Amino acid sequence: KQEVTQIPAALSVPEGENLVLNCSFTDSAIYNLQWFRQDPGKGLTSLLLIQSSQREQTSGRLNASLDKSSGRSTLYIAASQPGDSATYLCQRGGGGGNKLTFGTGTQLKVEL
Amino acid sequence: EAEVAQSPRYKITEKSQAVAFWCDPISGHATLYWYRQILGQGPELLVQFQDESVVDDSQLPKDRFSAERLKGVDSTLKIQPAELGDSAMYLCASSLKNTEAFFGQGTRLTVV
Numbered sequence: 001k002q003e004v005t006q007i008p009a010a011l012s013v014p015e016g017e018n019l020v021l022n023c024s025f026t027d028s029a030i031y032n033l034q035w036f037r038q039d040p041g042k043g044l045t046s047l048l049l050i051q052s053s054q055r056e057q058t059s060g061r062l063n064a065s066l067d068k069s070s071g072r073s074t075l076y077i078a079a080s081q082p083g084d085s086a087t088y089l090c091q092r093g094g095g096g097g098n099k100l101t102f103g104t105g106t107q108l109k110v111e112l
Numbered sequence: 113e114a115e116v117a118q119s120p121r122y123k124i125t126e127k128s129q130a131v132a133f134w135c136d137p138i139s140g141h142a143t144l145y146w147y148r149q150i151l152g153q154g155p156e157l158l159v160q161f162q163d164e165s166v167v168d169d170s171q172l173p174k175d176r177f178s179a180e181r182l183k184g185v186d187s188t189l190k191i192q193p194a195e196l197g198d199s200a201m202y203l204c205a206s207s208l209k210n211t212e213a214f215f216g217q218g219t220r221l222t223v224v
Contacts, residue, residue: 004154031210043118043203044155044215089154093210099168100145100205100213102154 004092006103014111017080021106023073023090030094033066033073038087038105047088048075080110114138116216118204124222130192133219137186137206143167145213146179146189147203155203161187194223 007022023033032051036044048057048064050073056065063076073090087105094101117136125131137144142163147155158177160168164184172179176195181187191198199222207213 032212034212036215041201041220043217044205046212046214049212091213093213099160100157102147102156104154 004090004101004103006088006090006106008106009104010107010109012109012111013080015080015082017110018076018078019080019108021075021077021088021090021108023075023103025071025073025092025101027092027094028068028071030068030092032093033064034091034093035062035064035073035075036089036091038089040087044089052094077108080108082110082112085109114214116204116206116214118202118216118219120219121217122220122222124224125194127196127223128193130190131194131221132191133189133202133204133221135187135189135204135216137204138214141206141208141214142184143207143209143213144181144187145205145207146187147205149201149203149218151200158189158202191221194221196223199223 004025030052034049035047038044050057050066061078066073087107089105090103092101119134144161146158148158149155158172159179161181164181179189201218201220203218205213205215
């Protein structure tokens with residue numbers, strides 16, 4: 001069974017800190033790795049998508065990397081802000097028909 | 113901007129009743145996914161369509177859940193009869209083949 005785990009499950013940091021969220025997956029035969037943000041009671045907002053042929057993607061203060069050989073992806077958030085507070089989910093795409101598997105998420109709180 | 117549309121946003125139903133959710137994917141997206149997200153957990157895939165065909169419904173409780181995408185465009189997810197444990201957020205997503213997935217805002221179901 002394909003599994004995706006995220007560490008830590010919860011994180012609280014002061015405003016301005018740089019932080020790293022981790023995502024691990026057991027099957028390296030992936031098509032892509034996608035990071036999402038989810039606000040309480042809301043749907044998912046796509047942040048970054050890394051294709052299997054890529055090593056990293058950047059968007060503003062966000063940088064996501066992918067290491068297929070070790071089965072890991074990281075999401076780096078620079079200069080965190082209170083508005084970054086949300087749950088961050090990684091999603092592995094792969095297998096027959098682009099099966100999508102989510103991690104359990106990291107709940108981030110950025111405090112003033 | 114194109115988006116995945118879901119309705120209703122919220123639904124309260126009594127146990128043993130039937131309930132249905134609707135999803136309209138982004139135009140041209142052949143792949144459509146239905147997910148269930150229990151509070152505090154990551155989304156779990158219920159069913160995946162490629163055009164009008166089911167690609168994966170291995171996690172769909174087929175005794176009470178059904179999904180269809182008759183014309184390969186919009187889709188309906190039905191639960192009959194609803195049980196208390198079905199209370200969750202139901203998310204719909206769409207994508208082109210092996211590319212970024214876009215999610216709707218979800219339908220929050222409460223079974224009482």
